[in-house]
Amino acid sequence: MKNAIALGLILIAALTGGCSRLWPVSEDRVTFVLAGAVTPRSVRINFKTLRPARVRVQVSPNPVTYANPLYSPYGQTQAGQNNVSHAVVDELHPGTQYYYRLVIDNTPSTSKAHAGKFTTPRAEPFSFKMAFASCAVTGSNSRIFQQIMQEKPLFYLNTGDLHYGNISSDCSDRFIKHYYRVFMSPRQSELYRSTPFVYMWDDHDYANNDSDRNAPCQQAAIAHYKQFMPYYPLAFDQPDDPVSQSFTVGRVRFILTDLRSQKQEPEYQDCQRVKTGSNFGSEAHLNWFTQQLLAAKEAGQLAVWVSGIPYINHPGGPNYQCDEQDDWGGFPQEREAIANLVKQHQIPLCILAGDAHMVAIDDGTNSDYASGGGAPVPVFHAGPLKRYGSFKGGPYSHGHRSKSGQYGVMEIEDNGGREICITWTAKNRQGNVVQNRAGKKITYRFCRMLGSTTP
Ligand SMILES: [Fe+2]
Incomplete structure (x- = not known):
């Protein structure tokens, strides 16, 4: 009798689709x-x-x-x-x-x-919203992914630490397993099916903490990125080339730079830098980036640079490595050259970043690295999706908050005129605006003139 009941239940489950194996x-x-x-x-x-x-x-x-x-x-x-x-x-x-x-x-x-x-973007100037964030434990099924979906952004950008594989051996097997866990997490899968996915890795999802071009799985990381990700056309195509890419939505050019797989560390002796490093790792890569900035200016676009590596470092001076930070402060010449280009050509630019487990906004007050000043660049960090809080760089004019369950929203107002306006808002997993330590909401609106205003 028991067997008959069990068989009956199995048949019902099978016929209703409740038991897909049968x-x-x-x-x-x-x-x-x-x-x-x-x-x-x-x-x-x-x-x-x-x-x-x-x-x-x-x-x-x-x-x-x-x-x-x-x-x-x-x-x-x-x-x-x-x-x-x-x-x-x-x-x-x-x-x-x-x-x-x-x-x-x-x-x-x-x-x-x-x-x-x-949803396909319109082919002319238009207003839209995008969301972005970084840093989630591998395969996280946090409600924050549903919350981001409910924002109904035109696309969702992950600025790195999509997983925490820290992969440095068994390269292929481990990249495959980690991507499976991310894409098969129910809430992440739902987000990525409802909202186009854009992705640029950082250290833990490319290799391990603070990794660079010497990571043992460098080529496997690049190969599996190309296999699994729905990326825009890549700027380079060799097996050890960066997965940098750019795309334009309305009058906003998003420039995603793969700094991790190319980064050349500076050399230090007794905490003094004796050899300059490079986050771009090659002249060709840096040239591609600067051409993107100039092309954005020429085309009358706002440039949005996605730099996984934090742009604003806290003052570290020549003994920078002794602070053991992993940001642009260790690459002052390269950063200054970029800032000088921005200043010289008056390129309308802002930066989206991840890496640090915090939301933070700077309006340009602390990010001006041009010689003699003149290139204040707004910077917006957003994260962590699901990870402990931490703080890097700064100071940040609009404050920061280091706490799990945070993301960023960028709203672009563009009516086709000379000016484009951006509103940045830091949010938590309930969709509420995050407050900094002083109790002020972390949000910032700025406008930029577009077009050929090169002096
Ligand atoms: Fe992270």
Whole structure:
């Protein structure tokens, strides 16, 4: 009798889809999907299937009927590639919300858990909101990811420490496992399916703490970034080249610099710097960055530099290494050259950063590193998503807060005129504005003139 009841329960579970092992349904065939690299006309969808399969992506403005669909070309996921692949859909319309799902061996996936949505940016100047943050324990399922989703940003940018793998051995296996844990966390997966994902790593997700180009897994890190992430076109393509990239939304150019995989440490003797280092690591990489800044200026855009490494260091002087900080203070010549370029060409620039486990805003008061002054650059740190609080650099004009469960929101107001205005707001996992130690809300609004005002 007991056996009969058990068999009956198993059959009911199977028929209602409650026991997917007994009753294979389409969701069994997909492990994760996420979208990124969205432009007014195209999107890139990255995914993993459970087994090798023939796959294409279907995109439609209608999430129910999938009417008027657009498709990517068919591709094949392969066991040798961990069944991870990507597809690009183009000929999209600007400023349109789309829904997507995988079509596997001619059958559309029916699982809502393996479908997503995104909105293409408009093709002209427009106002929008983006969210960003850094630093979450590997595979975190914090509610903060739902909160970020509820902001309905046009895209979500992770500025590093997507996981804390600290990978320096068994490179390939460990990168794969850590990316699986991130993308298969229910709340992170929900965020990445609802909101296009942009990502630039920092130290713990590239290699280990304060890592640089000499990390033993450097090439594996770069290879797996290219395999798993829905990135914008990369500036360089060799196996040990940085994964730096840029993209433009409206009149805002986001410049993501991969400083970790290229960083050359300075050399010190007795706490005195005897050889200059470089965060960009090569002339070609630095040149690409400065050309991006100049191109933004020339095109009448605001430049937003995503630097995982904190720009503002607390005063450390020549004995800087003795403070054991990991920020731009150890690279004063390179930072000064960038600041001088910003000053010379009057480049409208601000910086988004992570790394430190805090939210902090500086309006430029403490970030002017040009020779003789003249390049105050607003800086906004946001994090940690799920990690203990810590503090780096500063001081910060609008204060800071070091506490777990924080993210940043950037709202761009652009009506197409000469001026563009930005509002930065630090928020906690309940969606409330974070206050600094003095009880003041950490938020800052600034405006910049765009266009050819080069002296
Ligand atoms: Fe971190």
